[in-house]
Amino acid sequence: MKWIRRSDCREQCSALPADHGNGVVPLSALKPGERGVVSQVLCGRNLLCRMATLGFTPGAEVMMVQNYGRGPLIAQVRGARIALGRGEAGKVQVRRET
């Protein structure tokens, strides 16, 4: 995994297609009740560090708790419920669990 400078990060995130075909999607694409496994987090060092501390590290299992398609969302990771801005959730790449 590579961390990317803030400016690059934005483009990366917005340029991401909804699905790479291999089941990897931004966290914000999960529907409530859907589960996934974090594959990587694409963002600047500070945010990356906070995300990793809260449990968003590669391999972590996440479950979407609330996602209305706009505004912030709630995801469960490592047993805790974390509220994330949509932008922040877009930076977490997850492999959808079927």
Next chain:
Amino acid sequence: MRSDRIPLVALAGQPNVGKSTVFNLLTGLSQHVGNWPGKTIERREGTFICDGRVYRLVDLPGTYSLTANSAEEVIAREFIVREKPDVVVALVDAAILERSLYLVAELVSLPAPVIVGLNMMDVAHQEGLEIDVQKLEAALGVRVVPMSAAHNVGVRELVEAVDQAVRGEYLYAPRRPAIRADHAEVLAEIERLVSPWTPSPYPPHWVALKLLEGDEEITRLMQAHLPAEQWETVHKILKAHEDALVAVASGRYEWIRQVIRAAVSRPRRGQISLTERLDRWAAHPFWGLVILAGILGLAFWLTYTVGLPLVDLLDAHILQPLAGLSRAGLEPISPWLAGLVADGLIGGGGFMLTFLPILVIFFAIMGILEDVGYMARAAYVMDGLMHPMGLHGKSFLPLFLGFGCNVPAVLGTRVIESRRARLLTALLAPLIPCTARMTVVAFLTPIFFGAAATWVSWGVVLLSLVVLAASGMVISRVFLRGERAAFIMELPLYHIPNPRTIGLFVWQRTAEFLRKAVTVILPVSLLVWALSVLPGGTMENSYLAWLGYRLEPLGRLMGLDWRLVVALLSSFIAKENAIATLGVVMGTGEDAGLARLLAQAYPPATGLAFLAVQVLFIPCVATVAALRQEVGWRWTLFNLGFQLTVAVVVGAAVYWLARLGGL
């Protein structure tokens, strides 16, 4: 243990693990609240006794980790490294064991022995988690004490464990987390390079780990201690492994996974908890806002219906007799002294104190909402509405406090991580109409608007909120440009509020306010009282009146004459002073007489403009002092200039629009 001093115990833990409940249970009223040196972060310390031995207990700031992301994290780890506590009690939440062990994974890499307090066992049990404490102890290599602090279960056992450790009967042999395998070599290499230069008391292995995590403080420290060439080598390795922090964090979570696999049996999947059911409403984008509005309405209703009569009672039965008594007693000795005590001391400072009931009630409601876990939901549903101001949901929490009093609102901005968002929130907080301002509004609206008073009051509140939103948009786009900080926050499980925790929350906030009242408000209200009677002894010929006359041309823009300008000026000390000053300049000390005089002297348009200016005008002295402490002089002056400009512009607009509307 060093026998020459009182044993020192540090209490560590992530936010929402019940740390303050445990701290309060252990230390009770022996606790002392201050600030960490050079920081505006609260430092709580107290003592407890076990078997006749006295212990010092220091409450470390609640942090998720110990990397230098925030001042709190630096404080917590510097304390452990430098003050060398005899024991660190790490509190974890049994219901969120996986995440809350993360801090323990960091703590066991530091030299001080750790005891884990496994709190919220009752909640974990309700959630269907089975935790085998002995297996957990074996897997961690750390003493674990199961507890439910909210029900006072396990606290005694925790103290006994601490006592044993201090007596040297604790074999501390923690199993430490390893970095993810692909970075093990790099870590070893860095440790080898920095080891000879690592200043005591930092452990070299830990320093190497922090360097790989990109910790700014430790990076600076080692850059200063390593010879330039050596640093160059280290720096190159670090640059090539900028993603290492993920490997470090993954290593810690892998360590946790092994611990949990050994000690915890997983609950059934798909079980719907109480928190989930409540959040379907409380965190819903629409219903969440409706619920929030309902709770806010109820909070204000309670505050004012219970609080205002109490304020009147205090004023009528304590302050006024006290002022009368001191006047009668001192007048024969010196009229000057009588004025100083009755008008300056009791009139200015005392008036602030009668606000205590309102503040106490408001803080109690806030404390309950916070302890139940609701405040995080309020921040979550408000997130969208905060975006246009360049802020996110977390900023809502201190702003909400501002409805009680702006001082704790400004101080409360500390919960916000990003510097920019913290500054912006602190600059906006004084625009929230506080209880003191609302008292003035409540007094004046019936005089000018009779039956429509309630509507006008709501209008004034709405006006200040609109101005707040507009100011946020302007300041964040013009003066404080930058990216909106990331919104990430934990939504804790709901739980039954603990009266002790809430009681202490109220006590601490109130004490903070009282300290400000005595140290700042009292001296300044004496100063303004002096300005209002010097040099001639009457208000009409005083320095304050002189200033009022000078500023009258500006006041005219808003339909205000010198008397109203003086009332505004005096509200700088404390907002509710405006009424007392009006009484003085209108030549009546009695409320009913004042109401009649005001209604005769001014048209409603002037009354409306005065109300608008009064809520938007520069914050009171106590808030200014808090601002200076939190954001420094430069931004405080900016805030004063900004609010003054806004108040004049909006005041003038309100006045002329009202005139056009025929008021």
